[in-house]
Amino acid sequence: MTRPAQERAVRTREALLRAGAEVFDEYGYAGAGITRILERAGVTAGALYFHFKSKEGLALAIMGVQPQQIEPNLSSHGLQRLVDITFVWAYELQVNPILRAGVRLSVEQGSFGVQDPSSYLGWKEIMADCLQSADREGELLPEVHSEEIAEFVVGACTGVQLYSQLVSNRCDLPERTVRMWRMLLPGIARPEAIAGIRLDPRRGETA
């Protein structure tokens, strides 16, 4: 492809991701009509099939780009970075349709016949990286395992946001995230490290 054609392809792909996310977030997978997605993206059916093959392919792509909605907004490292990921996530889940749709589709994937752990495994890798860095910096308790903590945090966050969505439409998710860390930090981090962690959910709004 020529350079302008490549740029156009990137813009088309992003328009489809965004339009698809808005429609999946609002209507769920089954209720999301292809025509509505195409109209909102302002592209043709051919473009959808070129970039994503199918509605399911578009859904899987949206599930997979969740971390890209979070990571560019982070500047901390180690344990604080892990905490900040969850604060940015709790904030973005209220305003960012790509993240909202990604989380919804990941949770409801069984309803459209998908069993794909990729999006959760992607989060796990990112969180395990923070924890390995935290471990090198001496922040973690000696007997804990970065991978196990990361897997638990991914699962816990998934369930906590579902609970928060059902009881408050996710308004209380930032505060629930703080509470999660108050309960969880003593079991994974050294007291000196915990003392230095800033548990202010507004850290997620700096995006």
Add this chain to the structure above:
Amino acid sequence: MTRPAQERAVRTREALLRAGAEVFDEYGYAGAGITRILERAGVTAGALYFHFKSKEGLALAIMGVQPQQIEPNLSSHGLQRLVDITFVWAYELQVNPILRAGVRLSVEQGSFGVQDPSSYLGWKEIMADCLQSADREGELLPEVHSEEIAEFVVGACTGVQLYSQLVSNRCDLPERTVRMWRMLLPGIARPEAIAGIRLDPRRGETA
């Protein structure tokens, strides 16, 4: 109703709950045909509508009877009872279609247009009762709140089972439940209480 008619009604209702659970567990909400449910239950459409009004009513009832699959199997109290609830739950989720369907329908409820926190609030009440009892017995740290812990455990268990389902078809759920408690107990309970807690997932199999 006469006594035999009442007993027949109870049996019909239970047959519908069980057949509905098997079909919802296997096919999800959208894929669960009413005809299949009626055939498996061996009852008429009239019985379904008499007891549950609709397919959605049957799904909501199955979501609501989750705790009845767990509580009769418990004999411990306080913090150990809370831990044992999760062990029985982790075991039953592998073998009990009513619990499996209840959890699946609760997680995927958005896909069929329901936003009903009742099943999660039911679990929260049961867990908060255990924690209030634990608090009276001096097991909890002074600064923690039973309701907040209960809400977090409900959310965390929901997400951990989803993660476990996607990566191992829930085979590793009992072990993940043990890990959850190892991480969580230091943030909620006194060290003396933690020392007395038995973290053996086979406690869930005694049913």
